[in-house]
Amino acid sequence: MRSGHVSPAQITVVVCTRNRPDLLGSCLARLGELAAAPLEILVVDQSDGPDSGEMVRRHQSRMPNLRWVPTPTRGLSRARNLAVRESRGEILAFTDDDCLARRDWIASVARAFSGDEDLAAVTGGSLPEPSDCADPRILAAATWHPSAPKIYTKPVDPSTVGGGFNLSVRKSWLDRIGPFDPELGAGGRYRSAEDTDLIHRLLLRGGRIRYDPEVIVAHLPWRDGDTQSAVEWEYGYGIAVWALKRMAGGDLFPTRVALGVLRAQGKTALLGALRRDASAWRTGRAYLSGLGRGVASWLLFSPFTRAREDAQGEAKSGA
Numbered sequence: 001m002r003s004g005h006v007s008p009a010q011i012t013v014v015v016c017t018r019n020r021p022d023l024l025g026s027c028l029a030r031l032g033e034l035a036a037a038p039l040e041i042l043v044v045d046q047s048d049g050p051d052s053g054e055m056v057r058r059h060q061s062r063m064p065n066l067r068w069v070p071t072p073t074r075g076l077s078r079a080r081n082l083a084v085r086e087s088r089g090e091i092l093a094f095t096d097d098d099c100l101a102r103r104d105w106i107a108s109v110a111r112a113f114s115g116d117e118d119l120a121a122v123t124g125g126s127l128p129e130p131s132d133c134a135d136p137r138i139l140a141a142a143t144w145h146p147s148a149p150k151i152y153t154k155p156v157d158p159s160t161v162g163g164g165f166n167l168s169v170r171k172s173w174l175d176r177i178g179p180f181d182p183e184l185g186a187g188g189r190y191r192s193a194e195d196t197d198l199i200h201r202l203l204l205r206g207g208r209i210r211y212d213p214e215v216i217v218a219h220l221p222w223r224d225g226d227t228q229s230a231v232e233w234e235y236g237y238g239i240a241v242w243a244l245k246r247m248a249g250g251d252l253f254p255t256r257v258a259l260g261v262l263r264a265q266g267k268t269a270l271l272g273a274l275r276r277d278a279s280a281w282r283t284g285r286a287y288l289s290g291l292g293r294g295v296a297s298w299l300l301f302s303p304f305t306r307a308r309e310d311a312q313g314e315a316k317s318g319a
Contacts, residue, residue, distance in 0.1 A: 004117040006110045008036040011168070012089030013106065016044045016079035017097040018187065021051040023222065028059045028066070030100040036107040037065060039089045044079040045070045046187070075187035076164075077180035077194045084174055093168040100129065100218040109168045112212040120173040120207030121199070123162025124215025135221075137279035138228055142221040145213060152209045155200060157257045161209055164195030166217045169202075177201045183245075184238055190294070192238025200246075200254060229286040236261070236290025237297070244298045262291055 013031060017024045024043070031041055045052045045068060056068040069086055073079065084092060093109050095101060102108075105124075112122040125145030144163070152161050178201070185194030202209060223231065243258035269284025271277070 004114065006091065006113040008034075008106045008110050009039050010090045011038040011106055011109060012083075012087040012092050013038045013041040014044065014080065014083040014087070014092055014094045015041070015097050016046070016076055016083065016094075017052050018046040018074075018079075019048055019052070020097055021047075021055045023220070024052055024097045025055045025058070026220070027095070027097050027099060027101075028056070028063070032059060032063045032066075033103055034101065034106050035103045036110070038093065038106045040065045040067055040087070042067050042069055042083050042086060044083050044086075046072075046074060046079055075182055076185035077182045077188055080164075080185075080194070081179040081182065084171065084179065087171065089171070091168055091170055092174070094164055094166075095217055096165045096219070098220045098222060099126070099165050100220065102216050102218075105215065105217060108212065108215045112210055112215055113168070113170075116208070116210070118208055119170070119210055120202050121167065121169040121209045122215060123168075123199075123209060123211045124166040124217065125162075125213055126165060126219040127216055128221050129218045135225065135279075137225065137283065138221045138223055141223075141228055141231075142219040144219075145216070146211065147213055149213060150211045152203060152211070153206075155203045155253050157260060158196040158199040158203075159257075161199050161203075162195075162211055164198075165219050166215060167195060167199075168215075169198075173202060173207055177205050177207070181245075184242060186234070190238055190241040190297070191234040191290075193235070193242040194238075196239065197242050197246075204251070204253075225282065229282055232283055232286035233290035233293075236265070236287040236292075237294035238290075240291045240294025241298050244295065244302075258291070261287065265291075 015027055043056050053068055053070060060066050071082055091113060109122055113119055126143060127145050128139055128142045180194045181197050183189045184197055239258050239261055243254040246254040265284045265287035268280050269288060272280030272284055
């Protein structure tokens, strides 16, 4: 393990947003209060209207390192890939527009990378801040904070490592393993799991990932029950497709992960039904439905889509 100091001035913060200017405003307000300023804060904006851009401009007067990158593209992965190309930092710290960073967030990211030049990525936790949200299901979804630090050096279930809401990656490793999969993620063809896929590919290629419980953001519990169910459905959908995509390339490990989700959420739904626990039942049912739809979509449409795209490519090349 090689040592090396990392400073906040080597870090680019990335926030991708689409049509959520109020949440973005809260996110930027907190980033403007960071105790240690990063090199830059990039807001990649896929919004349909001007409100998000106006929100960024409102904050730029007191945040000279804040950059607005509007784009007509769609999909979280495409937005994150654009941020990678636009960034000047050696490390990219990704968070979501519905997250509030703690004042020491970037200093903690820099500290976690320091001392280990071979570290590919750092993940951190999510702890909700005091709010009026009384729904335990929503609060549970906004909370993920294992108490002990850990180093990951080989493939495991990516959900045990962390998520895109609090994920910092060395740019050199993104150059090595390739970009976020544009078919995965919110707004993409297959809805979610872009961070799951990236974490898996980092570990598969020998990257070391550190989970640090001191690297914390608050994932705001703003969703209602129906919206949360829709998100859980998309998580199931994305996990199923991610597993099938990787399996098609000969990587069977994600299939084990997806089967684990199937077993866990099946148990959640069953116990929810037996115990008349509406929250558990809704969560399990949403995941199971999403998993099923993901499998069906991949089996029904992906082979046809790939064949059609291959045929179009051959026609253009004159083959």
